[in-house]
Amino acid sequence: MSQIHCHFCGGIIQDVATIEYRPPRASAQFAMPQPTPCNCSPPVVYEHPPVLGGPEEDQTPDGEAA
Numbered sequence: 228m229s230q231i232h233c234h235f236c237g238g239i240i241q242d243v244a245t246i247e248y249r250p251p252r253a254s255a256q257f258a259m260p261q262p263t264p265c266n267c268s269p270p271v272v273y274e275h276p277p278v279l280g281g282p283e284e285d286q287t288p289d290g291e292a293a
């Protein structure tokens with residue numbers, strides 16, 4: 228498991244479930260990664276949120292619709 232650093236303070240995010248994902252933008256300030264835990268509430272990560280669901284996601288092929 229890779230550690231995720233908070234982009235606001237640079238600390239290590241303890242609970243990834245609380246991350247607030249924000250779209251990356253040029254004006255975003257990225258803090259230097261630090262070995263200390265993040266204390267932000269919520270932790271901020273300037274990335275697109277991970278896609279929910281996985282390979283098991285039900286995908287209906289398009290084209291066979293009656």
Ligand SMILES: [Zn+2]
Nearest residue numbers: 233236265267
């Ligand atoms: Zn933080």
